[in-house]
């Protein structure tokens with residue numbers, strides 16, 4: 001039974017059955033006795049360079065707003081210095097993996113040593129030096145900082161009646177709402193409620209801006225709608241008091257898109273989520289069988305029967321590509 005739903009879970013199921021299985025159904029644990037399950041558990045934690053850079057930028061922005069909200073003095077230079085040190089440490093740890101073989105690399109990653117997917121896979125590694133990565137992140141944060149000052153967002157944060165900054169998805173203030181007994185997760189980056197009860201939700205994007213399509217609901221549109229349904233359903237907030245803003249941060253360029261939903265759109269989105277949950281339940285229960293698929297033999301289906309992704313870009317950035325490559329070679 002599906003207990004949790006999120007836009008990223010939906011996107012993974014649409015992109016690759018194998019990845020969906022590895023991520024959500026395999027039951028992989030660090031102490032799994034099965035070698036492949038242990039490997040999957042280790043790989044789950046590995047980020048590629050793009051995701052790692054995005055996480056660093058998200059971390060700096062969250063740090064900035066937490067201090068702003070607490071009315072602590074914020075030194076942008078200090079934040080940037082901290083991150084520069086972190087980048088150097090991470091890159092030097094990750095590059096040191098290149099001198100080990102794959103088994104040793106996995107073991108080191110299992111013990112918490114930092115490694116990027118590119119280095120774990122033993123490829124050429126990443127083309128940028130720690131200095132140029134730090135410079136790129138500084139530039140992005142600098143542009144973001146100026147943009148947010150001009151938009152008055154720090155002012156909104158300090159004057160807010162409620163503020164969620166990278167909220168945890170567990171606990172009573174979690175950005176989660178219930179739909180037919182399934183917890184729908186809205187992993188927002190920042191949400192602010194002003195003294196008039198208006199809620200603005202922000203999501204910082206470090207990837208490419210995706211155009212909305214007039215014929216079908218785009219990924220950002222679905223994500224923004226889920227964000228808005230969270231205060232609407234959980235806190236009974238009127239839809240016309242909620243907006244979701246996606247901020248695209250790319251070096252010196254800041255792009256911006258605002259989304260608002262009405263009652264009709266709300267019904268569309270809820271229908272879309274229900275269909276996605278049904279598909280997950282069908283995949284989880286009917287195809288895989290009550291007891292879940294085992295990695296080897298199963299009366300219903302084996303791992304080898306699941307589809308590889310049709311999208312080559314999905315494999316390029318996927319942490320499970322070591323496992324898939326090996327399966328294809330067997």
Ligand code: SF4
Nearest residue numbers: 016019309315318324
């Ligand atoms: S490497 Fe490709 S086929 Fe394998 S799990 Fe990832 S996305 Fe799917």
